[in-house]
Amino acid sequence: MTRERHFVLAAGGTGGHMVPAAALAAELARRGHRVALVSDERGVRFPGLFEGVQTHVLPAGRLTGGPIGWIKAGRNILAGRAMARELYRTFKPEAVIGFGGYPALPALLAAFKAGIPTAIHEQNAVLGRVNRLVARKVDAVATSYAEVDRLDAKYADKVRLVGNPVREAVLALRDRPYPVIEEDGIFRVLVTGGSQGASVLSKVVPDGLSMLPVAFRRRLQVTHQARIEDIDNARAKYAELSIAAELATYLPDMPEQLAWAHLVIARAGASTIAELTAAGRPAILVPLPSATDDHQTANAEEITQAGGARTIRQDQFTPVELAKQMQKLGLDPVALTNAAARARDCGRPDAARDLADLVETLGGPVRASEIGVPLPTGADGKPAYA
Structure with a gap:
């Protein structure tokens, strides 16, 4: 068994974000690691997914509603970032992994500020808004599809195709x-x-x-x-x-x-x-x-x-x-x-394993050859991103 390490998973409160986060949490726990979840009120109450996992609700704002909405969202994001940094001070994660959704944003911003390695996982075939905002700064981008729209080809070196983890059942x-x-x-x-x-x-x-x-x-x-x-x-x-x-x-x-x-x-x-x-x-x-x-x-x-x-x-x-x-x-x-x-x-049954492998490499150079996860490419052999 590998030594115990601490990881924070950050996800918005819908099933599309929470289910793969829960699958990764279960895989990391099997490997002897400790996991904490940050989400919104919906996410931490999702039935049957995060039993026994340390959970935290962070304020997060949606970047909508014009100037007034943006100001309110900005305040919530800053408050969430401060709370996340306090969590990191006590929990001491070796990496923070975002699964999309606005609650993931303050957690990732706090990790950037604290110098903690980060990764994002994109469940859809189009890179989501929050993941687009942070893709430039994270250390690794895990995808569920070989072709992902709105994912800039300049990030190819840190992209890994792992699939979308599902529950063991x-x-x-x-x-x-x-x-x-x-x-x-x-x-x-x-x-x-x-x-x-x-x-x-x-x-x-x-x-x-x-x-x-x-x-x-x-x-x-x-x-x-x-x-x-x-x-x-x-x-x-x-x-x-x-x-x-x-x-x-x-x-x-x-x-x-x-x-x-x-x-x-x-x-x-x-x-x-x-x-x-x-x-x-x-x-x-x-x-x-x-x-x-x-x-x-x-x-x-x-x-x-x-x-x-x-x-x-x-x-x-x-x-x-x-x-x-x-x-x-x-x-x-x-x-x-x-x-x-x-x-x-079309299934990728090893998604949870491959994502956990990727997460465990954070903190050092991440190379596909080290974790056995192929880089997604198009028919011409080039990165398949739009």
């Missing part, structure tokens, strides 16, 4: 076969909008499933994660259409839901894509059009091009289009099984 699904699709047997559909839910799925999916051939529709067993304001209407709609469905605002057993799902209908958030590719589950993806820099559309490109998913733009996501895509996939078990295998081929 999801990663374990790689060792379980894709569920057998029996003729006239149950066909299980998982509908999820990610940690924030998605109203469009609640509005479109029930009507889309109702347009399937009667014999197919009767085989359906749906688990649907819905927003609290949508769940009653969606439940009533499924009942009206005589489609077997269970609905919840939160699915604490997501790994088990993925294990039995034949098809997933979902947004294209970073954690969703990482879990689909880790488990090997085919999907119909509806990227969130308002996502910053349209990063969900970029996230969906790799798995879609590989044949593991079909992507439908939200303005084209109608009951008719959903039913058409469902029939193309669901009525051909061979095609669906092949799509599951192609989704699995």
Whole structure:
């Protein structure tokens, strides 16, 4: 076992940031290290992710709202930076790792000021705002995709492709076969909008499933994660259409839901894509059009091009289009099984290990050859950044 070292992980309070941070925390703890988390109120209360981990809430401001908003954000960032420096004085981290989101910013600024080595992890196929702000100063940039938009090629020497870490329970699904699709047997559909839910799925999916051939529709067993304001209407709609469905605002057993799902209908958030590719589950993806820099559309490109998913733009996501895509996939078990295998081929199951390897190198020269993580390049062999 390596000697105990201290690391601080800083992440915004959404699932897309918190899940990979939790996976890294678990891997570092297995290696005998101590970890502290800094986040916002949402992040430190995320269910089941950071049990037993020292947590801290730092004030952080969103750089929006014009001059008045910027002034308020600046004050919060400075206050958060001061609190982070006090934490570093007592906890003495050997490195600080940011996972994006505004709460990560003051923690990284404090690390720069204190001369502590830093790294950032980008979950999406487009470099996020906070990560763009700090990319120049951090010691390492870990990516989840071989091609990352908004990542300047001049940072190529410190970029490492590691993938997006997922929970152990999801990663374990790689060792379980894709569920057998029996003729006239149950066909299980998982509908999820990610940690924030998605109203469009609640509005479109029930009507889309109702347009399937009667014999197919009767085989359906749906688990649907819905927003609290949508769940009653969606439940009533499924009942009206005589489609077997269970609905919840939160699915604490997501790994088990993925294990039995034949098809997933979902947004294209970073954690969703990482879990689909880790488990090997085919999907119909509806990227969130308002996502910053349209990063969900970029996230969906790799798995879609590989044949593991079909992507439908939200303005084209109608009951008719959903039913058409469902029939193309669901009525051909061979095609669906092949799509599951192609989704699995896109997975990077060693992401937590490779990210932990990278983190452990901080404080000295970081070279890809030392940690076995390939540099992402384009077809021409050059860094694949925009």
